[in-house]
Amino acid sequence: MKVLTHRLWHTIKGSLGQFLGMAVIIAVGISLYIGITTAFFNLGQSQEAFYKDNNFADYYFYVVRAPESIIRQVEAVPGVTLVTGRIQKDIPVFKDNQERATVRLTSYPLPIENEVNSIQLLDGRLFSEYPADGGIEVLVDPGYFDANKLAFGDTINIVAENKKYPVKVVGTATGPEFTYIMKDASNMVPDYETFGIMMVPHNQSQELFNLPGQVNQVIVQLAPGADIDQAVKAIKDILAPYGNLASFPRKDQLSHAALDAELSGLDAISGFLPLIFLSIAAGIQFVILRRMIKTQRTQIGIMKAIGFDNRQIIFHFSSYAIMVCVVGATAGIVFGIFMASVFSDMYAMFFNLPQAIGGINYEVILYSLMLSLGVGVLAGFTASRPILSISPAESMRSLPPSKSSRSLLENLPGFWNKLSSSWKMAFRTISRNRLRLLLTMAGIVSAVALLIVSMFTNDAVDYMMDQHFNQESSYDYMLHFNQPVKESELLNISRLEGVELIEGIFSLPVRVHYNSRTSEDLLMGINPSNTLKHPAKENGVVIPVPDEGVIISRKSAERLGLKVGDAVQVETLLGMGQAHYADIKITAINYQLFGNESYVSLQQANKILNESNLLTGAVMKVDSVYASYIESELSDMTGINSIVSRQKERDNIMSLMDSMIYMVSTMIMFSVILGFVIIYNSVVMSFNERKRELASLLTIGFTRKEVSSIMWKETIPQAIPSILLGLPAGRLLAELYFGSVEFDMWYMPVIIYPSSYVLAALGGLVFVLLGQWVAGRGIQKLDIIELSKNMD
Amino acid sequence: MDTEVLMKLNNVTKSYVMGEVTVEALKETTLDIYSGELLVILGPSGSGKSTLLNIIGGMDKPSSGEIIFKDRNLSKASDHELTLFRRNEIGFVFQFYNLISDLTAGENVELAASLVKNPLTSQEVLTQVGLADRIDHFPSQLSGGEQQRISIARAMVKNPTLLLCDEPTGALDYQTGKTILGLLKKAQELMGRTIIIVTHNTAIGEIADRVVRMRSGSIAEISLNESPVPPERIEW
Structure with missing residues (x-):
């Protein structure tokens, strides 16, 4: 079979761009699979062993x-x-x-x-x-x-x-x-x-x-x-x-x-992310092979005439797809192992797990090999089936022109008749190759959706930061006292130089009772006129604290099935003295992102304990120039149990965000590669299929630029709607991802800024332009002399 | 036949480098093409007839020599100038029709018409080739002969000065082939077109005003046909 192997090399060389494009998509899919699944397995195993041993x-x-x-x-x-x-x-x-x-x-x-x-x-x-x-x-x-x-x-x-x-x-x-x-x-x-x-x-x-x-x-x-x-x-x-x-x-x-949320997140993406890449790769391989078989019909006929049997020829053509997968999987495994080690380092930074998280997971590599070969075999053999029906004698005859089908747009004669011939040609070519259209659209939609998902993480964190640091609370320090103190004690602190504003808080651990069910919660008592800390609605808008009634936490509301207007009983859990009970009406639900507490007025918190003017802590805004002075003064006060600096919290988050940039850029790169390969393949396939037609346009006097614009007209109606569809698809994907991840502790809204939609759409345009440009260079090399030669 | 020279080829050569070998596809060739004539270029495979046609049609540039078309020297023309030359002066008809499969017969013709300033109407040329009723059919719905007729209509709609046909009957049966030749002859006689047909079929030479015989990249003989035979009477 040396001859067939040679032929395979020739075929690969002849379609090197497409071959490598598909291999890259497979490589991305496999490396994502290995990277994420290894991280998931290792982190999960490490967690399980740690939990069991301890x-x-x-x-x-x-x-x-x-x-x-x-x-x-x-x-x-x-x-x-x-x-x-x-x-x-x-x-x-x-x-x-x-x-x-x-x-x-x-x-x-x-x-x-x-x-x-x-x-x-x-x-x-x-x-x-x-x-x-x-x-x-x-x-x-x-x-x-x-x-x-x-x-x-x-x-x-x-x-x-x-x-x-x-x-x-x-x-x-x-x-x-x-x-x-x-x-x-x-x-x-x-x-x-x-x-x-x-x-x-x-x-x-x-x-x-x-x-x-x-x-x-x-x-x-x-x-x-x-x-x-x-x-x-x-x-x-x-x-x-x-x-x-x-x-x-x-x-x-x-x-x-936190660890479980990370694991369930990994679990969710370890499935769908590689699946997107691998199924698109399988689709492209299928379409390319089908076309290859169609154009090489005569050669297949000759092979049959010489005496090769169907099995050999099918295997020969399928080998192309299998080779794509072998090359893709090899690169994917190398990059996947690298990615797994990057993930492991990142998790080692996040989580305190005594056992090493890293390490090559051979099982995952084996699965990935099987997975990629499965893709190759599936695409190869299903695409090669028409080989069975090619008869040697018939294959020698030249093919009739491709059957054209009317475009759906022709049902709108008002619109259709206004189109130029080249637009009509583009629309008909698109509707003739429905499978290719579907694949191209699915590819672009996925690539744009992945762009949105990549950028959404950034938006979500940005939104949460803004919500957390600017909307829901804007204090610089939060203090907790060792014991409840009288409101007047705040005067000592407010006299410190640089203190701009200080507001008292009363945090009261409670058990909320409703219909014989309970939920442990923290009642945060603040003055209705407070400005430094607020509960918030689902859309992030802050809610003023009422004089009477409670703004219940989302967590308790969900656990107890509470709604606005219900009355609950709270039982104090102070750890000293008798428990106090009070009935309070729910006036709103608090969707604050972090530290989701229930809010009452300071007065009401005191009333529950039959006290007045007591505080357990304070929030304060300071002049940043005096921050370190104030911090050290506060540190000297023994009555203070803890001091939380928001600036430090913000710095911590920012340093974590830095490590996220690599992840986001990698994902953006992968999305652009996916989009590029899809467009490139679609254009190259269409170009190869219509080389003669396009060359004949050159002979009748079309310039190469005009011919190139015909190819553009074919891409635009596929690309633009797909890019637009990719935007909501991206949002849906983000929602599906969040839906699959258990974030009981935190409320994570799916936030995608308009700028991200714009950027994703621009990203989509970039890969479309790039793919079209690279693939369209063939038009410059179109040889019109070839036209006078034979068909095959 | 008019004796005005439409195109002049002076010592035109064309050679291709194929790997380490240089193939001289066209040796020093000198030929005048007269306005309104039907010229048939005959020769076996590899004789250089298609190369000659491609150079005449501005699809290829000569390696040396001069091509003068209506006082313009085409041998020095840029790619863009050659495109404009093909667009405005040339109509091509190929052996394998090369129609756009996603356009109907009418649209294929209109596509060519859209390129020039004063085209004929597609209805008009389709009527001339006898396919006005097939205007809405796609190439896949037409027979070979019908496709070739559309191809002629596509070439003629631009109202070109020169109609170049490369083995126009090569893929057709005998009867259909003769119909196509009849159409070309009609285009010459009724519309005054200059037509060049390249073929290996010597019988077609009988319909020409002049016959150029080629052998091994050179013109072996140019003969004048005093009394061209109508296409329907030739046999092969």
Whole structure:
């Protein structure tokens, strides 16, 4: 079969542009498949192994304080397999540079191994329960350790129960609940410099918080298939006398939710993104092969006449498609492995997973090879079927002119008759090649839609940033006090030089009751006249806080099926004293993007507690010149539990956005390649098919420019509607993507700015122009002398 | 027959470089083409007859020599000038018709008409070739002979000075071939066209005013036909 192999090389050489174009699309599809699927597999496996090795909790119960003995009782609940009692509290840290940070101090009974949410030592050594020097030894998460440039043996000053304690850092560690470290859902991204995890021996934390023999959290693992509702109810009953502050399943655990959202996002795109590229590649291969078989009809006839059988000839033609896929897959695998390592590095940056995320996944590579070969075989063999019906004798006769079909536009005679012959020609050619039209349109629509999706991430983040930093809140600092203070205490802070505005807030953890269902929530009390922090409607418009009534959080509204006008009961979960109850009417639903809380007036928050003029914190706007001065002054005030700087948050987000640019540009590049190849192929195919016709136009006196414009007329009616269709398709794709990703913690609207539509449409025009220009260069080389020669 | 010289070819040559070999397709050729004559160029394959026709029609440039058309030297013409020459002065008819498959018969003719300032009407030329009733048919719906007639109509609609036909009957059966020749003859006689037919079919020479015989890239003989035979009476 050496001759056929030679012939195959010749065919490939003769259509090198198209061959490489298709191979590039396959390569993009395969590299996306390998890159994303490897990241998904590795991240998922890493997560699973980490969760399993460290007994990741299925359910969390927060209480005010409970004796350790209740652990035995919880253990006895049917369905419960493992229980750990611990102390976890957010406490302030005084840093050497006068700045403040907050750490989530979490206690661990020793030995750690068999406890729920155990930790894994990453560096240094484990803390000792009773260090020789009598101090306190702690572990911190690696993010906090690095961001604060700590070294083993360093001392950190923490504040617990209003007392300063020096603690010694002896190692770094991470746990399954700390893969993505954020203080709460009101943050967009982690800020390792000001928030970290501090791990201490259980006995030490009991001393620090004056909780001897007690815990404030019970975390459990449940048996697979256990009746979760029953078990949770039983545990809640056991914990009821100890002030059950909150209870939630694993899916609401912040770090897990973030990791899971990323995984479900990867899962969603690992399917559809490569599918778009591979199916378009398959389509192009099919169309090209069909055309090749049609034009090489005589040669196929000769091959048959010589004695080649159908099987050999079909295999020969299919080999073309298979070769495309082999070349594409090879390049795709190389680039895919590179992409997988880029993704892995990125995830290693985002998530604290102790096991390496990277690594080549041979299974994925094998699948990708099978996938691409499958595409080649499918396109090759289905396209080659007409070979069966070619008879050697008939094939020697020249073909009659291609059958023309009337265009649908001819039903509009008013319009049709006004068209010039070249436009009529273009429309009829388009409608004659329906499959090609469909493929070209699908390709352009996909490419433009992908352009929109690439740009939409940018828009969404930009919108969220604007909404988060400018609309919903515009403060520079948020303070939380150790205990509620009188409003008048704010005066001390407002007197600091550079403070432009300070507004009090009251954050009150509550349980919302409605129709015997409950949802834990945070009531944010602010003055109706406040200007620095607002709830917002679904469209982002801020809602003024009413004197009476509550603007309920989207999360609670969804969980409890609430609507405006309903009345709910709130139960306070302060962790001290008796719980207070109040009935409040819902006046609106809060769609604030981050830290989705419920809002009441400051007065109403106080009223619920039978208090007046109390605050738990404040938001403030400062003159940026005085920012560091104010920050250090605030840091010195012991009554302040935490200080959140918005500028730092913004900087963090911006630095993450930088890494996103590469992703966005890669996607834009892939979309343009897809669009370019589609147009290029469509034009080249049409050109090759009509070479004689076009050359005959040159003989009757058309200039090459005029002939080229005829080719343009064929592309424009396909390209323009496809580009326009691609715009809503892009939005739909973005919506489908968001729909498939579970973002319970955050409300993510699909935001696409008009400028992105314009840019995507321009991008579409660019690849159309480019593809047409490159493919159309053939017109310059059209040989009119060829016309007088034979047909084949 | 008018004796006014329409085109003059002086020592025209054409050679092609094919790989390492230079092929002299046309050796020094000198020929006058008279206005209104029907000239048949005869010769076997490779004799250079199509090369000669292509050079006459401005589809190809000579390697050396001079082509004077109505006092214009075409051998020095640019590509664009040659395009305009083809557009305004030349009508081509090919062996394989080369019609645009996505245009109807009428539209194929109109497409050519759209190129020139004073074309004939497509209805008129289609009537002349006897296909006025096929105006809305696509090439795929027409027989070979009908397609060739459309091709002639397409060439004639521009009202060209020179009608060049490369093996116009080559793909047609005997009877249809004769009909096509009849049409060409009619175009010469009734409309005063200058027509050049290139063919290997010697019988066609009988309808010509003059016959140019070519062999191995040169003109072997030019003979004057005192009494051309009407196409319907020739045999091959």
